[in-house]
Amino acid sequence: MADRDAFTYFRPLIHTSWGSLALLALSAAGAAWYFFGAFYLQFFHGHQLTGQGTHGAMWGSMVANIVQLIGVSHVGIAISATVRILKLRRYQQLARVAELVTLVSLTAAVCNIAGDVGRPDRFLTNVIKNGNYTGPFVWSASVITNYLVGSCVYLYLAMRRDIYLCSCVLPRRRWLYRILSLGYTDTPEERENHERTVWWCAVIILPIMVSVHSVYGWVFGLNSGRPGWFNPFQAPYFVLGAIVTGFSGVIVITALVRRVYKWEEFFPNRMFKGLGIFLGFVTLLYLYFLFSEVLTGVYTAPEAERGVLHDLLFGRFATIAWAATVGGMVVPFFILFVQGANPRICSMRVVVAAALPIFIAMWCWRYLITVPSFFHSHVPYRLAEYAPTLFDWSLVVATYSFGVFFYLSLVKLLPVLEIPEKFKPACPARPPRITLGERRRWGALKRVSIGATLATGAGLIAAGIASRHRVEIPAPAIWISGIVCLWTIPLQACLLPGFPSAGRVRAHMARMEPGLLRAPRPAATAVGLTECAASPATIEYWIDEQFGASRGIRRRPEIRGIG
Amino acid sequence: MPRWGMVIDLDRCTGCQACSIACRTENNVPACGDRNAWKGRAIFWNKVVAVRMDGHGETAHGPHGAAAAHSRPRFRFLPMPCMHCERPPCTMVCPVRATTKNVEGIVMQVPSRCIGCRLCQAACPYSRRYFNWQEVSFPGDLGQALNPDVALRTLGVIEKCTFCIHRFQKVREQARAEDREIREGEYVTACVQACPARARTFGDLDNPSHAVAKLAQSPRAFRLLHELGTGPQVVYLHEGSWQDDSGLPVRDLLSKEKEDHG
Numbered sequence: 001m002a003d004r005d006a007f008t009y010f011r012p013l014i015h016t017s018w019g020s021l022a023l024l025a026l027s028a029a030g031a032a033w034y035f036f037g038a039f040y041l042q043f044f045h046g047h048q049l050t051g052q053g054t055h056g057a058m059w060g061s062m063v064a065n066i067v068q069l070i071g072v073s074h075v076g077i078a079i080s081a082t083v084r085i086l087k088l089r090r091y092q093q094l095a096r097v098a099e100l101v102t103l104v105s106l107t108a109a110v111c112n113i114a115g116d117v118g119r120p121d122r123f124l125t126n127v128i129k130n131g132n133y134t135g136p137f138v139w140s141a142s143v144i145t146n147y148l149v150g151s152c153v154y155l156y157l158a159m160r161r162d163i164y165l166c167s168c169v170l171p172r173r174r175w176l177y178r179i180l181s182l183g184y185t186d187t188p189e190e191r192e193n194h195e196r197t198v199w200w201c202a203v204i205i206l207p208i209m210v211s212v213h214s215v216y217g218w219v220f221g222l223n224s225g226r227p228g229w230f231n232p233f234q235a236p237y238f239v240l241g242a243i244v245t246g247f248s249g250v251i252v253i254t255a256l257v258r259r260v261y262k263w264e265e266f267f268p269n270r271m272f273k274g275l276g277i278f279l280g281f282v283t284l285l286y287l288y289f290l291f292s293e294v295l296t297g298v299y300t301a302p303e304a305e306r307g308v309l310h311d312l313l314f315g316r317f318a319t320i321a322w323a324a325t326v327g328g329m330v331v332p333f334f335i336l337f338v339q340g341a342n343p344r345i346c347s348m349r350v351v352v353a354a355a356l357p358i359f360i361a362m363w364c365w366r367y368l369i370t371v372p373s374f375f376h377s378h379v380p381y382r383l384a385e386y387a388p389t390l391f392d393w394s395l396v397v398a399t400y401s402f403g404v405f406f407y408l409s410l411v412k413l414l415p416v417l418e419i420p421e422k423f424k425p426a427c428p429a430r431p432p433r434i435t436l437g438e439r440r441r442w443g444a445l446k447r448v449s450i451g452a453t454l455a456t457g458a459g460l461i462a463a464g465i466a467s468r469h470r471v472e473i474p475a476p477a478i479w480i481s482g483i484v485c486l487w488t489i490p491l492q493a494c495l496l497p498g499f500p501s502a503g504r505v506r507a508h509m510a511r512m513e514p515g516l517l518r519a520p521r522p523a524a525t526a527v528g529l530t531e532c533a534a535s536p537a538t539i540e541y542w543i544d545e546q547f548g549a550s551r552g553i554r555r556r557p558e559i560r561g562i563g
Numbered sequence: 564m565p566r567w568g569m570v571i572d573l574d575r576c577t578g579c580q581a582c583s584i585a586c587r588t589e590n591n592v593p594a595c596g597d598r599n600a601w602k603g604r605a606i607f608w609n610k611v612v613a614v615r616m617d618g619h620g621e622t623a624h625g626p627h628g629a630a631a632a633h634s635r636p637r638f639r640f641l642p643m644p645c646m647h648c649e650r651p652p653c654t655m656v657c658p659v660r661a662t663t664k665n666v667e668g669i670v671m672q673v674p675s676r677c678i679g680c681r682l683c684q685a686a687c688p689y690s691r692r693y694f695n696w697q698e699v700s701f702p703g704d705l706g707q708a709l710n711p712d713v714a715l716r717t718l719g720v721i722e723k724c725t726f727c728i729h730r731f732q733k734v735r736e737q738a739r740a741e742d743r744e745i746r747e748g749e750y751v752t753a754c755v756q757a758c759p760a761r762a763r764t765f766g767d768l769d770n771p772s773h774a775v776a777k778l779a780q781s782p783r784a785f786r787l788l789h790e791l792g793t794g795p796q797v798v799y800l801h802e803g804s805w806q807d808d809s810g811l812p813v814r815d816l817l818s819k820e821k822e823d824h825g
Contacts, residue, residue, distance in 0.1 A: 042719075043719070044718075045697075045698070046695065046696050046697045046698060046718045046719060047694070047696050047719070048599055048602070048604065048696045048697040051602070052602075052696070053599075053602040053603030053604045053696065054603055054604055054605075054606075054684065054690070054692075054693050054694055054696070055603035055605075055690065056602060056603035058681050058684050058685060058694065059681065059685065116680075117678050117679045117680045117681075117719075118677070118678065118679015118680070118681070118694065118695070118718070118719025118720055118721075119677065119678045119679045119717075119719045119720060120678075122659075122676070122677075122678045123678050126658075126659040126661075126676060126678050127658050127659055127678065130659045130660045130661075130676060131658060131659065131660075132654075132657055132658055132659065132660045134655045134656070135655070135656050135657055135658035135659075135682070136656060136658075136682070137656070137658030137680055137682055138658045141658070219682070222656070223652065223656070223685055223686045224652065224688065224791050224792070225652060225686060225687060225688025225689075225788075225791060225793075226685060226686075226688075377690050378688050378689070378788055378791075379612065379641075379643065379688075379689055379690055379787075380612065380614060381603075381610075381612060381690060382603075383603060384601060384602045384603030384604075471660065
């Protein structure tokens, strides 16, 4: 039945099991602990609650966590953009899951940064107001803002049609989805316009994604006084590490989503096999990078550099380093290699069994990049040993708890899967009645508006860069405003009615395509989807069949009696 | 414009730590307690590091512990204020301009602007910056002896040696009022004033009449970790360019010593 097929896509929005509610409550408690611990306790009692110290490790587990989360955020949009640019149909449904991972992990990373600094109350205002253009932290603020805003715009535009379809199938929340879809009516012209804009967004976002993690490489790699960090190799090393981390993270999360919502048809084993092959490849590449770094560090490196590497290979960090490398990279690589090479093996579980240790190993390597350097200071202070305290670990766990809470909330609020074009609402919303003359005026206005935004954005960025030396001018605020301004262009391109080309007008008029010249149907009140305008099936029947009351699944009141 | 700098004669230094105490008192440096001290959180704007030169382990706290373990220990004391580098890495990485190099060559810190990200701490190769890991406290009578010229720093910000900038400001105003240049010896830091062995000399490195400028040109002069290119404005003096009997330069000795200590 058409509706049954269609409603499979909206499963998390329709059903909430007791298990989901329990997980939501548990993760909300974890998130609350994070904000209480990181912002209240640390703000009023200081970072003495952590294991860090000036003559010891001044950065610790939280910084490792930040780098890890930034890495995870990397790959979400990368997967989505690659799928869109290369038109990889098999991975199409992975895109949204991955985009949401980006949004969640980037938010969690920013929360971690705010919690790790000594004065979170001044964190954003001072960086924007008094930003020093030579500071990698300011670069980081600029690229993260760019990436976050760009990701949100990209995610929204890619999801707008599905949000509109939600407004057709979920009457209780129709008001919300109507607001969120901002007047989308799913005309062929709109679809084409969105596809084109989102494609360009994907093209632009890919290099931005590389910039984000490169900056984190430079946060470490530009410090000439830190053995083990000062390395021109850091930026590409971090980008590759982010790809490994992100792919392993996305594989694990996608497997969980598939398991929980029974979406085997959208995330088939073949897809995991492909992801596993790629993860195996980048893991091998990471091992190669690692070997290259170690060889350089132990061969004829300066004393302090050699000390760091010696500590990693044979000293106090050797246990973690070897366990992470062998157990978390070499062994998983062989698992992934075997599953990739053997056509008889096509299993999600095998890929997840390799991806999970890789994810943990990457966290360990983030830790091993951050901490050992502090024990090889150029001046021989008596150094305090560092081990993350219970408080440190609780914050790390609570960060992931916050991530689970945020992700689950998004999954319960937004459509996770892309609804294929063959599904159309049985009673679509009426497009606004605009005459051709009005449309032309709107089109002209749109062009002027986009041009003005482009000029303003570019001007603000240029003005910010030009005034970077002047202390009294908040230069980062100016160029960040410019970046945000530029990101409104794709929104304008999709939200404002366009200026139809002469050819398109003729084509539409010839086909008498509704939506361009006049409203085709009366105002939508009904709900339900149908495949190629076939008559909708009763949703209640479908719900009963799929999720019987015997399984303890609550049925939302809004779907009763729809048919 | 003067370029303030310091020369420290290591052959004169006895390791008495009078400079450290004078600095703490002058600049209202807070106490941190035993537990935090063991975690490496004690704040010393001016720290005297005891470096064992025979390669048998380190005693940054002092020679007593290691002296018992080895028969003929040889120590050298390395007093370490902020180096006030000519090209300071800390000011480069600070995201909020909380640390800047002023026109007199002093690397300043503005605690009220600092966000506590500790990037400057990580960037400083001399580890001369301190984070306030705990609430500021002055136990006992210390709270009654605070210097009113120096503001207290809050929890969660970085602090560091400022070459007693408040003294400079007073002297500068006095000199301006009298319409004259600052005289040699008129502006000195607390550590220089307190040193009983007269191991420290302070003045304008660009003024050839100042003792500090002459000493900085001495064949005994060297700059710590000069190969990093930071250009420290604190110059050390030592006979034989701080070389041990082993013939190793100081940096290798320091590394070796640190490695032995583990």
